[in-house]
Amino acid sequence: QELKQLPAARDAYEKLLTVNPQFSPALNNLAYLYSEHFGQLDKAYEMANRARQLLPSDPAAADTLGWILYKKGDFKLALGLLEESAGRLPAEPEVQFHLGMAQYMVGSEESARLTLQRAVQSSRDFPGKEEAKRRLDLLAIDAKTASPSVLAALEKSLQQEPNDPVVASRLAKIYDRDGSFDKAIAIYEKMLKGDPQNASAMGRLAQ
Secondary structure (H helix, E strand, C coil): HHHHHHHHHHHHHHHHHHCCCCCCCHCCCHHHHHHHHCHHHHHHHHHHHHHHHHHHCCCCHHHHHHHHHHHHHHHHHHHHHHHHHHHCCCCCHHHHEEEEEEEECCCCCHHHHHHHHHHHCCCCCCHHHHHHHHHHHHHCCCCCCCCCHHHHHHHHHHHHCCCCHHHHHHHHHHHCCCCCCEEEEEEEHHHHHHHHCCCHHHHHHCC
């Protein structure tokens, strides 16, 4: 029923904007709809950016724009906006989840772990709760003691999500541990292509 109402909600917000193109709540809500339910990230970004310009101090607008940038793969730019929104909305688990995911993708593992834990510990449900738990499980993997089944699961995960920095890092460390140095180096080189400032990859390749 809710899914059936989404096009009607979108159309209602669009009509509001034809009357008042500067109506920031409609811009922000439309950006959310286009991003989360209609898969139109460019249109979502345009509207979220306009809402942010109109509401530069609004944490909800910062969260919407930051999460759209995250979905577009601009994790570092997303991070600043999501830090701002999460700092001002500490009791909103979905906002904390967004920040934790951005921290995760830029390789700030300890910050990501703390933020994602804060999100999942909330008594309130939110979209992404299961995803947050999955990422926490990945962060908890210790490469020194990981079993062959964990190695196999990580290899499968990296095939499905080749840009996951935590999976790549754990897998490379396990390969190093097991003497599969060529495989480890290949992963570190790929990590460095994606993030030329990646400290762990730079350190390993410099050895």
